[in-house]
Amino acid sequence: MYKNIAPILKTNLDTSSDIFIKNKDMMLDKINYLNSLLKEVEIGGGQYHLDRLAAKGKMPVRDRVKNLLDQDTPFLELSPYAAWGTSYTVGGGCVGGVGVVAGKECVIFANDPSVLGGAMSVYVWEKWMRCIEVARDNRLPFINLVESAGADLRGRQDTSNNKARQLDNFHFASSGRTFYEMTELSKLKIPVISIVFGSSTAGGAYQPGMSDYNIFIKNQSKAFLAGPPLVQMATGEISDDETLGGAKMHSEVSGFSDYLAEDEVDALRICRNVVSHLNIVKKSNFALTTFNDPLYDSDGLLGLFSEDLKSQVDIREVIMRFIDGSQFEEFKPLYGPSMVCGWANVFGYPVGILGNNGPIYPETAEKSTSFIQLCNQTNTPLVFLHNVTGFLVGKEYERQGIIKKGAQLINTVSNSTVPHISFILGASYGAGTYAMSGKAYNNRFLFTWPTAKIAVMGPKQFAGVMSLVRKAKAKRKGEEFDEKLDKQLVELVENAAEQESLALSASSMLTDDGIIDPRDTRNVLGFCLSVIDNSTIKGAEGYGVFRL
Amino acid sequence: MKIQKILVANRGEIALRIIKTIRELGLDSVAIYSDADFDGIHVHNADEAVFIPNGYLDQDQIIQKAKEMNVDAIHPGYGFLSENADFCRKVISAKIKWIGPDPETIELMGDKINSKELCLKEGIPTLLKTTNAKDATKIGYPILVKASAGGGGKGMRIVENKKDLDEAIDAAKREAKSSFGDERIFLEKYIRKSRHIEVQILGDNYGNVVHLYERECSIQRRHQKIIEESPSPRLTSSLRSEITKSAVTLASKIGYKSAGTVEYLFDEDTNEFWFLEVNTRLQVEHPVTELVTSVDLVKEQIKIVEGKKLSFKQKDIKQNGSAIEVRLYAENPKNNFLPEIGQIAALSYPDSKSVRWDIGIKKNDVITPNFDPMLAKIIAYGETRKQATSLLRKELENTHLAGIRTNKEFLIKCLENSSFKRGKTTSDFIERESKKLFVERSKKDVDILMKIATLWTHEKTKEENTRLAFLPRNWTNGTLPKSYVEYEYEEELFCYEYTAENQKILINRKLFERISTSTASNIKLTPEGIALQLDERFITAKVTENKDNITLNDGFGDIVFKKLPKFSDPNELIIEGSLTAPMPGKILKINIKKGSQVSQGEALIILEAMKMEHTIKANTEGTVTEVFVNVGDQVENGADLMKVE
Known part of the structure; x- marks a missing residue:
């Protein structure tokens, strides 16, 4: 263990100011709303369905996850707000996340049978894919808690809702990728384990079908390519569930099941035994340091951002509230000051942090590019803190080559091979999203704060631009421009754009890994750093560091 | 003759207690040990220790080793060979001093029938007794059936009425035979409301006999003492002088040398007392006498064997x-x-x-x-x-x-x-x-203790589950059910769940008519347990987890909860309707066969444990479908014996 000798950041935050208090109240309202959503998430398909399953001796899905984990260990849940604002149940009918099983970090993906019988809606599919990705990128065992009625054959359910429509644009021809990816995990020697809790029929049967280890539960698990009715229709053969695909048959006759569990709890026990024999050695990639808590209370994070994101935020006030001992070694503090770059430790793990302190200037892009290259040279993970309205526009900046310099930065971000972990705190607009390693830039993890807004530009600017476009169109066609109608349209567009940009919209569509309480930033980051430390971390190769 | 090295032919606490006095006298101690006691406390504390392969009853080996090690004297302690006159003689003929009375005294007093006859001659009251079952009615019920060579409750039976007499006599004989190799028994009156009072005596080689007052040892279970005291809370000073005088008379008559105990049965209602027996050894309960008289009995025993006169007279001995x-x-x-x-x-x-x-x-x-x-x-x-x-x-x-x-x-x-x-x-x-x-402890105490057990478990998992230990326990950005621990206590199920909030842990009892929530803070593990503040009270407790049990001591005794494991052992299948062994022991007799019809209360199996017989009876009517044991099998506590359907 090494000692962290970086200097301590000093705060200028006045937590008793009116604006801080106002912002904080707004933030707490948002957090309360998210917590109320978590209460909805907890009951999945509703009490009626939970009771119905309980009568069959079945645990609620979150109890299955909880009991699988080592006692009192933490759990990083992925996309708990999936499908928010759609006709689907918030949470998306499944649970995904990273937890500790038999001392090892594992990805857990669990169907929630209380939601549409665990049927695979588009949200289940998206979350499942994301879980597989986390397992693959970080080399964590992948545990499936299977109980699924198969594909959601009802097809597109919610034509009135934009978000759902976007995700529902899904043809059967695209399906099956999850099975492909599960076999890929196995090829990469990442263990795949399935516990079959109920029926896994047709497509569902391939979930255990593509697993390295299968655990079936006596008188409960069933797996068949076609259930008794379909078999009767196809061949005229009359059969029943147990003889066709019961747990006992698969354990004793077909050999599809490796372990026959007495009940659900016993199945979890067996799964823990399987994980314990996987011979996983976790060797840290890092020169870890001893660590202290940040010097400043994380409550200070609540009042920094205003609802309209117009308050000026010194990103150092955020950084000093989640890093070890509030100790930060800043890189090039005098050059390109609108991006704060520097090194710190979080729970002893070294990180390079890039945080926006204004729009991106040409020299800001240069500095950031250098910093990313330096971190790749030393295999140091990068943390991006988004609060950016974009690259600076205007004649002067075009002449300085803002496109070129922005492209340099986006190029480096794209080809950086150390893990990226992004937090969208406030604005993440336009190409700024790309430069800060947004959703499309292969992050290991991306979390948002309740105040986050992600869009091509600010909603007001967007509505204004659209108005200008309409005005130009009217002029071109020689039509009279209806100012009154335009004003109404501007308002409508701005509102719609605002709604679309909000964190919950992003979370609903699984473009992030979840919205977090700002005070949890340190814990979430620490968890992510421990997770990434299961894979080999190696910075990009090819050229040395360019002096930019 | 000066004694320098003493072999203690015993084990456990009494061996250690004797070794302590040997050390205090500046003498050398030799311990003996069997296979089972290689790591015994007496072995560690003696100056030298020697292995006796066949155990503490192997007379020849013990004497052989004593000779090899130039031992001057042997102290037999209590039990084992302490009242074995043959062994005593062998020791003496091997030119080793015997720390205890003469073999003749042991022999005479060891036979309860002979010793009582002696008392009758001396006018010391003894209870009417007979060896002939036909005389039972003369004695009157309830009657006590006792082994002639017995002690420690072995081979002893209380018979309430005539119809049980024959069976009791048979059982007592079997036990007497297996315990002492002597199946002789006798019958005597059983006094319901009585006290057991005994007098400690000391005699030297010069005819000096003193008493060190009485001990009362009436509180017994299974005919074995569990609480002993001195002085007796019941004796008046005149009764005390009467009973001690009787003991000194008897001891003087037989020329008692060394420490011994004269036991009496005292009738609570009539103040009468009857001679029971003389124990020609150091008694288990001798320390109470030592504490009230400030006399070290082992020290006196050694001095007597060295040929010294008693250094005090009767009047010097006070009961303080x-x-x-x-x-x-x-x-x-x-x-x-x-x-x-x-x-x-x-x-x-x-x-x-x-x-x-x-x-x-x-x-x-x-x-x-x-x-x-x-x-x-x-x-x-x-x-x-x-x-x-x-x-x-x-x-x-x-x-x-x-x-x-x-x-x-x-x-x-x-x-x-x-x-x-x-x-x-x-x-x-x-x-x-x-x-x-x-x-049992009050419901409220049990509730608090289970909360402490839960918090201790919660702290303990930090040490065991080190992955991501830098994060708060149970932290999640999403939502999961609360952590919980389940207990079984007095055949009742308890479930405690807990959550952390602002350095505090909220803990509440689930699945219950009444939910009781407590707040814990400042929780710290101590080397032996835990210290914490629970609902504004500072509490320390010693905690030990052992297999599925968690034992807590909060300064008001130990309490044991069964901590239900989250996952059950796949090997632990309970066979429904099976009869299990109530204690570890050996199967002595099986009265039934597979397929037998049994009625409720019927004696099925006789288990021998601690040299006593225990009858396993059918708890229900039915057919024996399985018998899992054979005669001669050694079984563990809780082992399945047979299945009745």
Whole structure:
């Protein structure tokens, strides 16, 4: 263990100011709303369905996850707000996340049978894919808690809702990728384990079908390519569930099941035994340091951002509230000051942090590019803190080559091979999203704060631009421009754009890994750093560091 | 003749206690040990120790080793060979001193029939007794059937009426035969409301005999003493002088040398007392006498063998204050005090100034069915009986002992009992007060203790589950059910769930008519347990987890909860309708076969344990579908014996 000798950041935050208090109240309202959503998430398909399953001796899905984990260990849940604002149940009918099983970090993906019988809606599919990705990128065992009625054959359910429509644009021809990816995990020697809790029929049967280890539960698990009715229709053969695909048959006759569990709890026990024999050695990639808590209370994070994101935020006030001992070694503090770059430790793990302190200037892009290259040279993970309205526009900046310099930065971000972990705190607009390693830039993890807004530009600017476009169109066609109608349209567009940009919209569509309480930033980051430390971390190769 | 090296032909607490005096006298001690005692406490504490492959009853080996090691004298302790005249003779003929009375005295007093005849001659009252079952009606019921060569309750039966007499005599004979190799038995009157009072005597080689007052040992279970004290709370000074005079008369008559005990039965209602027997050895309960008289009996025994005269006269011996001894047994008071086996997982006690521990075990020792299940004697001395009682109770309450079931909490209840406090300690004490002696801790206490157990578990998992340990326990950005721990106590199920909030832990009881939530803070593990603030009260507790049990001591005794494992052991299949062994032991007799029809209460199997027979009866009517054991099998406590459907 090494000692962290970086200097301590000093705060200028006045937590008793009116604006801080106002912002904080707004933030707490948002957090309360998210917590109320978590209460909805907890009951999945509703009490009626939970009771119905309980009568069959079945645990609620979150109890299955909880009991699988080592006692009192933490759990990083992925996309708990999936499908928010759609006709689907918030949470998306499944649970995904990273937890500790038999001392090892594992990805857990669990169907929630209380939601549409665990049927695979588009949200289940998206979350499942994301879980597989986390397992693959970080080399964590992948545990499936299977109980699924198969594909959601009802097809597109919610034509009135934009978000759902976007995700529902899904043809059967695209399906099956999850099975492909599960076999890929196995090829990469990442263990795949399935516990079959109920029926896994047709497509569902391939979930255990593509697993390295299968655990079936006596008188409960069933797996068949076609259930008794379909078999009767196809061949005229009359059969029943147990003889066709019961747990006992698969354990004793077909050999599809490796372990026959007495009940659900016993199945979890067996799964823990399987994980314990996987011979996983976790060797840290890092020169870890001893660590202290940040010097400043994380409550200070609540009042920094205003609802309209117009308050000026010194990103150092955020950084000093989640890093070890509030100790930060800043890189090039005098050059390109609108991006704060520097090194710190979080729970002893070294990180390079890039945080926006204004729009991106040409020299800001240069500095950031250098910093990313330096971190790749030393295999140091990068943390991006988004609060950016974009690259600076205007004649002067075009002449300085803002496109070129922005492209340099986006190029480096794209080809950086150390893990990226992004937090969208406030604005993440336009190409700024790309430069800060947004959703499309292969992050290991991306979390948002309740105040986050992600869009091509600010909603007001967007509505204004659209108005200008309409005005130009009217002029071109020689039509009279209806100012009154335009004003109404501007308002409508701005509102719609605002709604679309909000964190919950992003979370609903699984473009992030979840919205977090700002005070949890340190814990979430620490968890992510421990997770990434299961894979080999190696910075990009090819050229040395360019002096930019 | 000067003695320099003494071999202690015993084990456990008594061996250690004798070794301590040997050391105090500046002499050398030699311990002996069998296979099972390689790591025994007496072995560690003696100057030298020698292995006796066949165990503590191998007379020739013991003498052989004693000769090889130039031992001057052998102290036999109690039990084993302590009252074996043959062994005593062999020792003497090997030119080794015997620390105890002459073999002739042992022989004479060892035979209960002969010793009583002697008393009759001396005019010392003895109870009417007979060896002939036909004379039973003359004695009158209830009748006590006793082994002639017996002791320690072995081969002893109380018979309430005539129809049970024959069976009791047969059983007593079998036990007597297997315990002492002598199946002779006798019958005597059983006095219901009685006290057991005994007198400690010391005699030298010059005809000097003194008494060191009485001990009262009336509180017994399964005919074995568990609480002994001196002075007796019942004796008036005139009764005291009468009874001690009787003892000195008898001892003088037989020329008693060394320490011995004359036992009497005292009738609570008539103040009569009858001679029972003379124990020609150091008694288990001798420490109470030592504490009130300040005489070290082992030291005196050694001096007597060295040929010294008693250094004090009767008038020099005073009975000061009060001493009470309790015997700590590995046993289950709720299962008819049957012995328990197991491993000592934790042992700590205050060892207070006024309390003496004669202890034969240490942490990690395994208690087997091979030896007597007595673990320790705890003796408190007070200026008054009240003070001694209170000191002893507090000592026991603060003693943390885990891994094996004991009678400790039962003893605490005895000491707390108002009838005990008033000195109403007649032989029927346990039976009479049993309702009060088996009460458990209050529901409120159990609730608090389970919360402490839960918090301790929560802290402990930090040490065990180190992955991501830098994060708060149970932290999540999403939502998961609360962590919980489940317990079983007194056949009731308890579930405690908990959540962390602002450095505090909220803990509440689930699945219950009444939810009780507590807030805990400042939780710290201590070397022996936990310290914390629970709902504005500072609490420390000793905690030991051992297999599925968690034992807590909060300064008011130990309590054991079964902590239900989240996952059950796949090997632990309980066979429904099966009869299990109530204690470890050997299968002596199987009365039925597979397929037999049995009626409720029918005797099915006879189990021998601790040299006593236990009958396993059918708890239901039915057919025997499986018999899992054979005659001669050694079975564990809880082992399946047979299945009745």
